[in-house]
Amino acid sequence: MSEPVPFTHTVGGERLTGLSAGGGLPARATAVLLHGAGTGCKERLVPLLAEFAAHGCHALAFDFSGHGESTGLLRELSLRRRFEQAVSVIDAHARGDGPLVLVGFSMSGQTVADLVRHYGDRVAALGLCAPAVYAAEAWDVPFGAGDGRFSEIIRGPGSWRAAPAFDVLRAYERRAVLVVPGTDEVIPPAVTEALSQALARRAQFTHWELPEAGHRLGLWFRDHPGDRRAFVTAVLTGLGERGWTATRAWVAGQLPAGRTVAASSFLAGGWSAQMRRLTLDDGTRLALRTFVKPFFRRHAPGLLAREAGILALLAEQEGVPAAELIGVDATGEHCDHPSLLMSVLPGRVRVDEEELDARVDLLAAQLALIHRVVPRERPRAYQAWTSPATVPPGWERAMDVIRRDAPPYEGCFLHRDFHPGNVLFTGSGAGLRVSGVVDWVETSWGPADLDVAHCSTALALLHGPEYGLAFRERYEARGGRRLADGPEHLYWRLLDTLAYVPDGARLAGPWRELGRSDLTPEVLAGRLEAYGAGLLERYS
Secondary structure, three states: OOOOEEEEEEEOOEEEEEEEEOOOOOOOOEEEEEOOOOOOOOHHHHHHHHHHHHOOOEEEEEOOOOOOOOOOOHHHOOHHHHHHHHHHHHHHHOOOOOOEEEEEEOOHHHHHHHHHHHHHHHEEEEEEEOOOOOOHHHOOOOOOOOOOHHHHHHOOOOHHHHOHHHHHHHHOOOEEEEEEEOOOOOOOHHHHHHHHHHHOOOOEEEEEEEOOOOOOHHHHHHHOHHHHHHHHHHHHOOOOOOOOHHHHHHHHHHOOOOOOEEEEEEOOOOOOOEEEEEEEOOOOEEEEEEOOOHHHHHHHHHHHHHHHHHHHHHOOOOOOOOOOEEEEEOOOOOOOOOEEEEEOOOOEEOOOOOOHHHHHHHHHHHHHHHOOOOOOOOOOEOOOOOOHHHOOOOOHHHHHHHHOOOOOOOOEEEOOOOOHHHEEEEOOHHHOEEEEEOOOOOOEEEOHHHHHHHHHHHHHHHHOHHHHHHHHHHHHHOOOOOOOOHHHHHHHHHHHHHHHOOOHHHHHHHHHHOOOOOOOHHHHHHHHHHHHHHHHHHHO
């Protein structure tokens, strides 16, 4: 393999030094490797540069100003200047307008996000290695010597949470690999988790952990050729097909003879899985559920196998509009990620305020019908989604309620995740109807109180505590099962409510995608507190 070729590039009065590898044509893409802050430089990335070249890419690495052999002072560098320098190098040295593969280490996680925003669909794949992101107000501020304005901003508690990079990465739809070291003394775990959640929204995403590695992953890849090769292979998987090569092939095998997928689009509102609408060449529409988030991917074999069985059961039931099962790959044996293919139900999710009382009545009636389903085989027993140990201070009175043993109950068939985000509506006025109930992966056996509790919590967060508090009466008035009384019913209500206390805003992401921009973390926290207090007052 030929040695990397040095180059220099001048931008903003600074002379940047770089290396280029893989000069043969045609190249699969141009891979741009961006080092981190501090002592980071291109030299430690030379083996990775050569690996991308060996995989058919044109590969570039360079020193930002103030680093390595480039001119300039590190204290004068900023996130904006890093972005501008990267754009200038790419525009001058990448091959035409061909696809880009962006690999960023530490601080360059922010630079990669900035480049994704700038180059859009030209970015075919991302490799993010122990990445950092920063508050918008830090972008123009020079780094200084560690005691200036930049350091003040980034050291502010939680300053990263509103980083614009998250919105960019949530919208990114192609291949992305996030590499997480076992010990990271620089990047807080909460940042890494938030980045993982953002990338899992739409990207063909892999969360890859290196248990023995530390923060400086450039050095790790330099010294561990096996991991280096595996990383490059992972980043380049499915290049040119948005990374979904195996899933596309599997879906094609589930279709009727002669049919093909003509178009694919995302369905808004999902949280646990990516949801896509596939339109076939004859106009038929299908839905593809894909588990990409690490937690749900680990549990996908049980979740998707259960959902497939429930969809088959509900096909024989009256009064519960559910999708038709087309195919399932619960383990991800054939797909890029565990997936389930099903028919598309009519209607849409409604989380607006129009016709709200009529919709809540229909939710109550639909839940009552679900609780009448008699399965051939009893599903698994319900699982609690919280415990006193996970609830932060301030909810001691509520925690005392769920510390005791669960009350006795008469079990029934539970959806277990029944709420407005999983119900579709058609029509309006007198023609308003429930047209579909989706997301059956958590189906369980347990007290009807628990399904009522879960829907009540969602209604309280979406529309105000009064709607959550009143849902029980609506359910019982529309043929629901007899629920527990007093403290016993309170147990089930708080068992659900307290699951959202650590992060009440968790549900708001999909709801905001559906237009509820008013649901700020402050609004949700206030509604949850008022709802919990109302439950204690009513049922204690």
